[in-house]
Amino acid sequence: MTFVAKPRVHHPQLPLNDLGLTRRDYEGSVSTLCAGCGHDSVSAAIVQACAQLSLPPHRFAKVSGIGCSSKTPSYFLSHSHGFNSVHGRMPSVATGSNLANRDLYCIGVSGDGDSASIGIGQFAHIVRRRINMLYIVDNNGTYGLTKGQFSATNDKGSTSKKGVPNLYAPIDLVSMALQIGATFVARSFSGDKRQLVPLIQAGLKHEGFAFIDVISPCVAFNNHNGSTKSYDYVRGNTGNVIEADFVTPGVEITADYEPGTIEDVAMPDGSTLRLRKLDEQYDPRDRVQALSHVQRAAEEGEVVTGLLYVDPDASDCHEILGTPSTPLNALDESVLCPGSDALERVNASLR
Amino acid sequence: MKATNISDPSYFHKVVDCQWACPAHTPVPDYIRLIAEERYTEAYMLNWDSNVFPGILGRTCDRPCEPACRRVRTEEKPVAICRLKRVAADHKGDISPFMPRVPTKKNGKRICLMGAGPASLAVARDLLPFGYEIDMFDRDPAGGGMMRSQIPAFRLPADVLEEEVDLIVDMGVNATYGYEITSMKDMLAMDYDAYFVGTGAPRGRDLDLPGRQEVDEHISIGIDWLGSVAFGHTHSISGKVIVMGGGNTAMDCCRTSKRLGAESVTVVVRSAFEVMKASDWEKEDAMSEGIPIVNNRPPKEFIHENGKLKGIVFECVKPVDDGSGRLRYVPTGEPDVYMECDHVLMAIGQENHCPWIERDIGLEFDKWDCPVLDEVTFQSTHPKVFFGGDSAFGPENIIWASAHAHQAAISIHLLCQGKDLKEDRPPAGVNLISQKMGVHQWSYDAEHDASQRFIVPHANKRKALDNIKIEVELGFDARLGLKEAQRCLNCDVQTVFTENLCIECDACVDICPMDCITFTENAEEPDLRAMLMAPADNAEQDLYVSEDLPTGRVMVKDEDVCLHCGLCAERCPTNAWDMQKSVIHTPQLGSYAEQG
Numbered sequence: 001m002t003f004v005a006k007p008r009v010h011h012p013q014l015p016l017n018d019l020g021l022t023r024r025d026y027e028g029s030v031s032t033l034c035a036g037c038g039h040d041s042v043s044a045a046i047v048q049a050c051a052q053l054s055l056p057p058h059r060f061a062k063v064s065g066i067g068c069s070s071k072t073p074s075y076f077l078s079h080s081h082g083f084n085s086v087h088g089r090m091p092s093v094a095t096g097s098n099l100a101n102r103d104l105y106c107i108g109v110s111g112d113g114d115s116a117s118i119g120i121g122q123f124a125h126i127v128r129r130r131i132n133m134l135y136i137v138d139n140n141g142t143y144g145l146t147k148g149q150f151s152a153t154n155d156k157g158s159t160s161k162k163g164v165p166n167l168y169a170p171i172d173l174v175s176m177a178l179q180i181g182a183t184f185v186a187r188s189f190s191g192d193k194r195q196l197v198p199l200i201q202a203g204l205k206h207e208g209f210a211f212i213d214v215i216s217p218c219v220a221f222n223n224h225n226g227s228t229k230s231y232d233y234v235r236g237n238t239g240n241v242i243e244a245d246f247v248t249p250g251v252e253i254t255a256d257y258e259p260g261t262i263e264d265v266a267m268p269d270g271s272t273l274r275l276r277k278l279d280e281q282y283d284p285r286d287r288v289q290a291l292s293h294v295q296r297a298a299e300e301g302e303v304v305t306g307l308l309y310v311d312p313d314a315s316d317c318h319e320i321l322g323t324p325s326t327p328l329n330a331l332d333e334s335v336l337c338p339g340s341d342a343l344e345r346v347n348a349s350l351r
Numbered sequence: 352m353k354a355t356n357i358s359d360p361s362y363f364h365k366v367v368d369c370q371w372a373c374p375a376h377t378p379v380p381d382y383i384r385l386i387a388e389e390r391y392t393e394a395y396m397l398n399w400d401s402n403v404f405p406g407i408l409g410r411t412c413d414r415p416c417e418p419a420c421r422r423v424r425t426e427e428k429p430v431a432i433c434r435l436k437r438v439a440a441d442h443k444g445d446i447s448p449f450m451p452r453v454p455t456k457k458n459g460k461r462i463c464l465m466g467a468g469p470a471s472l473a474v475a476r477d478l479l480p481f482g483y484e485i486d487m488f489d490r491d492p493a494g495g496g497m498m499r500s501q502i503p504a505f506r507l508p509a510d511v512l513e514e515e516v517d518l519i520v521d522m523g524v525n526a527t528y529g530y531e532i533t534s535m536k537d538m539l540a541m542d543y544d545a546y547f548v549g550t551g552a553p554r555g556r557d558l559d560l561p562g563r564q565e566v567d568e569h570i571s572i573g574i575d576w577l578g579s580v581a582f583g584h585t586h587s588i589s590g591k592v593i594v595m596g597g598g599n600t601a602m603d604c605c606r607t608s609k610r611l612g613a614e615s616v617t618v619v620v621r622s623a624f625e626v627m628k629a630s631d632w633e634k635e636d637a638m639s640e641g642i643p644i645v646n647n648r649p650p651k652e653f654i655h656e657n658g659k660l661k662g663i664v665f666e667c668v669k670p671v672d673d674g675s676g677r678l679r680y681v682p683t684g685e686p687d688v689y690m691e692c693d694h695v696l697m698a699i700g701q702e703n704h705c706p707w708i709e710r711d712i713g714l715e716f717d718k719w720d721c722p723v724l725d726e727v728t729f730q731s732t733h734p735k736v737f738f739g740g741d742s743a744f745g746p747e748n749i750i751w752a753s754a755h756a757h758q759a760a761i762s763i764h765l766l767c768q769g770k771d772l773k774e775d776r777p778p779a780g781v782n783l784i785s786q787k788m789g790v791h792q793w794s795y796d797a798e799h800d801a802s803q804r805f806i807v808p809h810a811n812k813r814k815a816l817d818n819i820k821i822e823v824e825l826g827f828d829a830r831l832g833l834k835e836a837q838r839c840l841n842c843d844v845q846t847v848f849t850e851n852l853c854i855e856c857d858a859c860v861d862i863c864p865m866d867c868i869t870f871t872e873n874a875e876e877p878d879l880r881a882m883l884m885a886p887a888d889n890a891e892q893d894l895y896v897s898e899d900l901p902t903g904r905v906m907v908k909d910e911d912v913c914l915h916c917g918l919c920a921e922r923c924p925t926n927a928w929d930m931q932k933s934v935i936h937t938p939q940l941g942s943y944a945e946q947g
Contacts (some may be wrong), residue, residue, distance in 0.1 A: 004791075004797050004798055004916060004917060004919060004921055005798065007799035007801070007864045008427055008801065008864075009801065009864060009865070009914070010865065011865045011867075011885040012424070013885055013886050015890065030862070031862075034858040035858055035923060036854065036858045036925070038856065040857075040861055040922075041856065041858070044857070044860075044861035136691055190857075191856060191857060193857065217856070219856065227900075231855065232854075232901075235901075235902060
């Protein structure tokens, strides 16, 4: 807990975005998580990403379940809508929210317990249903709120704080998401905002289900030697396959990349996702290759990060269901109840 | 960039902008905290130790600390440091238990102080506790120097002045007043072990214009006139008064004239309003008393009739910024302006002037007629003679006199002990003391107070203009003092970074409200300044750079707008950040900080 309130005053030269807002206008309340928690860095990355994209800070639906991770929606975008739901049931709430109001940007924040244990069924089905949202898992491999038991994503052989090894193989949410049909799959590390911020931006702009598995160390219970989710281990064993950079429309791209390794992906709103391939052989649009690459690397103890898979032509559940472009919650009675003549016509068509 | 050496005493000293800007290096945040704790006596003594005249300076200081205050950069208005100093002085209790002890058995060394102004008094204060015998001479009938003769009572009441002058004189100074020194040779013949010249800048400048000699009796030199008012020789001024000059003396002259019965008072300045030497608050006070300030009017001629002054002709000019940094004035082409007046007060500057020092005694003067001095030791080319205050480098504020005096006192002490004035000089130092009291507990009030600068109450204007002895500024009462004290950012509680504890979790970067902290690849300073979370455009403020961290990056903190709120340390899981109070040791004879 931190008792000193964060002062409202900000750096006099803090840049303004297109809405005339500073990054500070996208913050939430001061975190009550342990000092040094990776989750706070993820929240800060969301704040940076949204501010840089000049997204209206009140047009978000923030949803979460239970756990340290699920507390974090309080710590960003305090002017937005939020729903802190039941353990593992964030996907249901996210689905309902997105069906009712498709105009809100939907950010779901979950944890490894919330998504890979109690909520694994809901996780699988929200991927399958292709809800247009950004689903972030703050993955620390441990149950921090209950003082450090292994979670379902903890690697086999990784040890507890007292040195006891984990006996079970992990559930890899990235592989699951790829396999069930997520159209945007990435993995990142809370300690690397240079990678994480553009990924969040691209995920928000992706029309379809975007999933980012963020390895986010638990400083209190899983940041020791022997842990495979500690700051040191992740820094020492990370292999980035694709560097993503998000380019807003109208911005000239001047970054000096090595020739031949750049791939620009057009996003639905006219912006560009610029990918820099660090591995020549890797094709981020090949789902099967992505799946095998991730699994092979995991066998070798390497944490693959970056944008692993993206389908730029993805569709979301509204497209599948053929809902109107006006959010359902904005449809008035005359549209929703068109009268008995209309009912007659519908009935007649079914005879 | 190379890693910052935080054990260099000047590094963290610079972060305490107010203390760094203060010539006497008064530990400002320290005494403001004491005021916030209602420990006024201690706050006063901390000031007295460093600047010698807190009550006087709390009313009259030039306040170099205030434009330097970090709050100017984080919002707009500085902490009212000077007025808080006065709060300490106004509310202090019995200070006698804190006064240094002066030995009754003297050390056998005799020191001669020439002039009884702030510089000489401060030298006496520093030397007396070491057993020196101090003889002080002044031509005026009482001590205080220009603080008595040039600062009018409505800015500095006599009892405040006398209390702080007497405090020192009563420590055991042998003061001889009404003693006009006419020959340095005679003084040297008295064979003191050391001499300190603190005779100020007593000669007001005059203007040799057509008509000047003919109307001599209607023209007064500002500082002389103020002196004759202060000592009760002048009680009134009549008719229309023109004050020429744009410094604080001009402001004192015009406001005094207004109180002594002038029919009208006008200040005429040759330069532009913005570049006038007077402090902003002095200008504001004069204008609020209904005194017009006319700028860009250099005088041309005094108009007189039958030996009586009728008025002055002024030329009309305008300032032109030619890019050199100094304004140039060119005629506007408008016809000259004639202004009627019956009396002129000339406040166009003053000089240090020592006609009584013979030029053949081995004491050299430069081409501006200033004594040739060592800037560190204040020793003249005569080994036994030291200078300080306005007589050293020309007119400055009282606070400079205190600062000079501390250095001169060290030099005199070293000289009398047969030591080298430079090699044996005590060094500056810095101590860092953690302020951590427990989990999330700090021994200082870390929370940022967003209050605006509080306005100081003034005396009723009509009453104040009726009586020259009524102090205009009433000062903060205890309640306002506490509120203003809360605005201090505690810049002396430093953010200290320990590389080998850092796990690079970014918690400090995320929480910092001012975006001061960045973890980045190292680079040369100009590049690094552009690479940070927020641009570090203020090159006067240092970057705090760590050694290389395990990821090959460095921690860079821009000191510019840090609020010292302690959130970085609060959110650091490993105590790599700690809030540590920097205690700057400025060498000073007998200072509390240097004893033992």
